[in-house]
Amino acid sequence: MRLDVLKSRELLATIYAIRSLDKTIQKMIRQETKSIAAPEWTKALTKRANTALEQQVIVNTAVVSVSNQNVRAQSANKGRPLSGGLNPKTDYPAVEWGADDDTQVYERRSRKGGMHSVKRHTARQFKRRSSGYVWGPTVQEMIPRLARLWVQTTVRTIANAIDGKQE
Secondary structure (H helix, E strand, O other): OOOOHHHOHHHHHHHHHHHHOOHHHHHHHHHHHHHHHHHHHHHHHHHHOOOHHHHHHHHOOOEEEEOOOOEEEEOOOOOOOOOOOOOHHHHHHHHHHOOOOOEEEEEEEOOOOOEEEEEEEOOOOOOOOOOOOOHHHHHHHHHHHHHHHHHHHHHHHHHHHHHOOOO
16 A cells, blocks of 8 residues: 655655755664564554464564655565465465355265265355455554654654764
8 A cells, every 4th residue: 555645745845855865864764764663563463463374474474664765564575485385475365355255066976986066165264354354454554653653753863963963
């Protein structure tokens, strides 16, 4: 989910201010923002993760990256496949939004030679919800908080640099 900075004077001013700063101060802003935002993002995801699968796929892969233009909070884009074979990078939609309760029906031959129909429920364990369970609600809550954090950190770092302080 992206935030349009052209509609926010404060965010646009923050980006312009960061661009005009010395590289060492830019680096301090990025480091300070990341050190505060990453634990907050993970904590907010953890608060909503109810199952071990949500914890492993969404929370354990949460990461925050900060550049001079944006703060990016991600989840399910890193890590190896889980021991059962589920790959968080490709299979996260079923964990977050659920899956259709598809049933597979196929014909099978019995030991005695007769044919019979077999019905299997293949995705019943993935509960269905269009707005998501963990990531979606967390994004709605955290985008304004991360934007405020980024602006406040930028202003505080610039003020400290003017005063000659280092954090």
